[in-house]
Amino acid sequence: MELLSNYFRELRSAALDGWDRFWFTPAPAHTLGLVRILAGAMMFYTHLVWTLDLDAFFGSQSWLDHAAVAALQADSSAWSPLWLCEPRVVLPAVHLTALIVFACLSLGIWTKTSSILSFVLVVSYAHRAPLAMFGLDQINALLALYLAIGPAGDALSLDHWRARHWSVVEPQAPPSVGANISIRLIQLHLCVIYLFAGLSKLQGPAWWNGSALWYAFANLEYQSLDMTWTAHHPWLINLMSHTVLVWEISYVALVWPRLTRPLVLAMAVPLHMGIALCLGMSTFGLVMLIANVAFVDPALIASMVRWRQSEPRQIRMARVPAPHSRPTTQVRIRR
Amino acid sequence: MTNLPSSAAPQVWTVRAKRCVSALLFLHLAAVIAAPMAVEPASILSRSVWSVFQPYLDVTYLNHGYRFFAPEPGPSHLIRYEMELSGGRKLQGYFPDARTHRPRLLYHRYFMLSEHLGALTDVTPPPVALDACSRSFGRHLLQMHSGQRVRLYLVRHLLPHPDAFVKGQKLDDPALYREKLLGEYSLADSRMDTVRR
Numbered sequence: 001m002e003l004l005s006n007y008f009r010e011l012r013s014a015a016l017d018g019w020d021r022f023w024f025t026p027a028p029a030h031t032l033g034l035v036r037i038l039a040g041a042m043m044f045y046t047h048l049v050w051t052l053d054l055d056a057f058f059g060s061q062s063w064l065d066h067a068a069v070a071a072l073q074a075d076s077s078a079w080s081p082l083w084l085c086e087p088r089v090v091l092p093a094v095h096l097t098a099l100i101v102f103a104c105l106s107l108g109i110w111t112k113t114s115s116i117l118s119f120v121l122v123v124s125y126a127h128r129a130p131l132a133m134f135g136l137d138q139i140n141a142l143l144a145l146y147l148a149i150g151p152a153g154d155a156l157s158l159d160h161w162r163a164r165h166w167s168v169v170e171p172q173a174p175p176s177v178g179a180n181i182s183i184r185l186i187q188l189h190l191c192v193i194y195l196f197a198g199l200s201k202l203q204g205p206a207w208w209n210g211s212a213l214w215y216a217f218a219n220l221e222y223q224s225l226d227m228t229w230t231a232h233h234p235w236l237i238n239l240m241s242h243t244v245l246v247w248e249i250s251y252v253a254l255v256w257p258r259l260t261r262p263l264v265l266a267m268a269v270p271l272h273m274g275i276a277l278c279l280g281m282s283t284f285g286l287v288m289l290i291a292n293v294a295f296v297d298p299a300l301i302a303s304m305v306r307w308r309q310s311e312p313r314q315i316r317m318a319r320v321p322a323p324h325s326r327p328t329t330q331v332r333i334r335r
Numbered sequence: 336m337t338n339l340p341s342s343a344a345p346q347v348w349t350v351r352a353k354r355c356v357s358a359l360l361f362l363h364l365a366a367v368i369a370a371p372m373a374v375e376p377a378s379i380l381s382r383s384v385w386s387v388f389q390p391y392l393d394v395t396y397l398n399h400g401y402r403f404f405a406p407e408p409g410p411s412h413l414i415r416y417e418m419e420l421s422g423g424r425k426l427q428g429y430f431p432d433a434r435t436h437r438p439r440l441l442y443h444r445y446f447m448l449s450e451h452l453g454a455l456t457d458v459t460p461p462p463v464a465l466d467a468c469s470r471s472f473g474r475h476l477l478q479m480h481s482g483q484r485v486r487l488y489l490v491r492h493l494l495p496h497p498d499a500f501v502k503g504q505k506l507d508d509p510a511l512y513r514e515k516l517l518g519e520y521s522l523a524d525s526r527m528d529t530v531r532r
Contacts, residue, residue, distance in 0.1 A: 023360060024353055026346070049440045061478045063448060068471035071464035076398075077390040123396040131451045131468060132444045135403060141396040177348055181356070189367055196371035196401045204406030211497060215408035218494045220506045221431065221446060222411065224439065228506065231497040283440050 027180035029173055030298035030305070032147070033108070033156030035186065036115070038290040039143040040106025043118060046140060046283060047098055047125065054095055057129045060086040064129055072130050080127035081120075098125075105147070108157020115152050119144035139287045142189050150182025155298075156305065186294035191252040198248030207245050210238030216279060224280035244271060255295060268292045366391055374400035411446075412453030413490040414472065415514070418482040426480055429490070448472070453489055456515065466518070473520030487517040 056062060064072075066083070073079075085094045098121045104114035122144045126137045153159040154173035206212035214237045217227040230237050247267050254260040268289060276285030348356075366388035373385030385392075392398035418426040430436070431445035452472075455465040473485045491513040495504045504511075 019357065020353065023357065024348055046440070049438060049444075052441055053444075056475070056479075057444065061475060063472060063475045064468065065471045065474065068464070068467040071462070071467035073393075074463070077393040078396070123394075126396045132447050134443065134447050136440075138396070138399050138401075145395060145397075174346070176346060181360070185360075185363070188364060192367055192371065193401045197403045197405065200371075200374075200400070200402045200405035201407070206407035207405075212404070212407050214497045215494045216404055218497075218500065218506055219408060219411050219492075221413070221492060223506075228500060231500045234497065237497070280439050281443065283443075 023181055023184060024177050025180055026175035026177050027183060028175045028298040028302060029151055029154035029179040030156060030301040031294060031296055032150050032152050032179050032182050032298075033154065033160075034296070034301050035143065035183075035290060035293050036108065036111070036147050036152040037106055037156060038293065039140070039147060039287070040102055040104075040118070042136075042283065042287050042290060043122060043140050043144065044099060044102035044106060046136060047095070047102060047121075050125070051095065051099075054091060055088075057132055058082055058085070058091060058095075058125070059088070062129070064131055069128070069130065073127070078127040078130070080124045082124050082128040105144075105152075108153045108159050108161075111153025111157055111159050112148075112151075115144070115148040119148045134281075134284065136281070136284045136287050139193075139284075139291055143186065143287075143291060146182045146185045146189070149185065150178045151176055152182070154179065155302075183294050186291060187255075190291050190294065191255065194248045194251040198245060198251070201245055201248070207241060210234075210241045212241040213237050213244065214241075219279075222279045222281075225278045227278050243267075247271065261295060265292055265295055362388075367397060370398050371400045371402075374402065408494070410491050410493045412449045413492065414449045414452065414517075415488040415490050416473075416476055417486045417488075418476060418480055419484040420480065420482050426482065449489075452517075453491065456489060469517040470520060473518065474522070477520065477522045482522070484519065484521045486519045489515045489517050491515070 050057060057064075082091075082094070085091045101114050101117045101121060104110055105118045119141070122137070122141045126133050126141060151173070154176065160173060201207040201212070204212065206215055211234075214231060216222065217230060217237075230240075247264070251264060255264045272285040272288045272292075274285075275288075276282040365384070369381070369385040369388050370392050372381040377385075389398065413429050413431065415429040416427065418428075420426055430449060431442050433442055436442035436445050452465070452468055455462055455468065458465070469487055473487055476482065476485050476487075493511040493513065495506065495508065495511060500506070
């Protein structure tokens with residue numbers, strides 16, 4: 001009995017310690033900063049494309065009128081402020097504002113405000129035309145949400161750059177719990193996505209008999225690169241189908257250990273680039289890769305940024321050796 | 336995660352703050368998992384848990400099943416329309432159309448309109464949203480082309496078996512297309528009545 005109670009005491013203690021370490025260890029904001037740059041750019045492009053047919057999807061005579069969207073969202077709490085923006089002048093103005101907000105998010109200008117507004121805008125567009133949305137918008141929304149939660153402008157942002165250059169003391173943003181929580185949420189959400197994407201495939205015979213990818217390649221409406229030659233190599237289709245399935249289901253377990261993480265992330269590149277190139281969904285493939293950046297060590301990103309910043313100056317220094325009487329030059333190099 | 340050297344010290348959170356945030360994180364993660372768990376086939380428990388979180392998931396646009404190409408890649412759908420214009424002229428078209436809808440992301444938006452409508456036709460009994468969306472598509476087309484009457488068809492494009500393809504069947508073989516009338520709509524009166532189903 002005592003053995004059992006000791007076990008549960010130890011289990012409780014380990015679980016609480018693990019939870020505390022997982023969520024509340026301060027982390028540098030470089031990973032979050034890189035996700036912000038890329039996700040903000042994707043949100044900007046996603047909504048820039050709406051500009052080409054803005055009135056047809058969001059105007060007063062759009063593909064989906066009030067009655068259609070009300071029927072689609074009959075049991076839902078979803079609502080979009082874009083319903084208030086239908087007049088011909090208001091909608092373009094709101095849309096232009098949205099594009100500016102997404103650009104600000106990507107560049108890291110007024111990042112806290114632009115990240116919160118980005119989330120509100122992404123969700124507003126999605127709720128206004130739900131039938132036109134797909135995985136890209138789902139990932140855009142979750143990235144916008146988690147970027148709004150954390151200090152996404154603490155690194156790799158114009159906000160941070162301005163703070164550095166206007167302050168007498170160089171402000172190095174300290175590692176923060178907020179940055180860690182944001183990144184952890186993206187990581188866990190990604191694990192949920194891959195796990196359910198994989199598990200739901202187990203309901204289909206085509207993923208078991210290995211022909212599933214043929215049916216993806218043979219879909220003319222999706223097809224952007226002709227991969228139908230694979231029909232002559234069934235073993236290749238089988239191998240690719242099984243690899244996708246195993247990778248998706250095992251992602252949740254193998255992305256965490258230090259040794260397997262690089263392999264799992266490396267596998268994400270051909271898988272998502274395959275979707276991008278072969279199935280005509282470059283934006284979806286790219287946004288999934290952007291979400292995977294959340295698993296990249298901030299120290300690696302920071303060292304790459306430092307290398308990029310210092311390399312040209314070091315070259316310049318090598319050509320024209322700086323005299324010892326000019327210490328300011330050396331200070332600049334260290335930056 | 337690896338900590339970087341920094342001149343400033345990181346903030347320390349109080350136990351109370353950690354408890355409050357932990358509770359919120361737990362609820363959020365429960366909601367995130369509840370959404371895909373509640374997609375059919377789902378247990379009563381999964382649906383019950385999901386119903387608790389549904390308002391939150393709806394508002395934050397996190398209410399998704401993440402069934403990408405699952406349970407398996409299926410046929411795709413297009414919408415074909417035949418329209419009567421003023422003076423008895425006729426107009427035919429379909430969407431998505433890769434020739435006119437560019438760039439690819441815009442094409443995909445049109446593709447999702449027809450794909451999601453196709454998915455609604457698989458639900459029994461047909462949901463109210465199917466008729467509402469078809470009617471809305473019809474109204475939009477009539478207003479866009481100043482038409483009098485439009486007939487909408489859902490075109491299901493089936494996928495050939497790999498063996499059939501190897502034996503010579505083309506991906507756009509007419510035998511792979513199935514058509515179903517969605518409705519005939521008119522702008523003759525402002526109520527957009529269905530003329531015939």
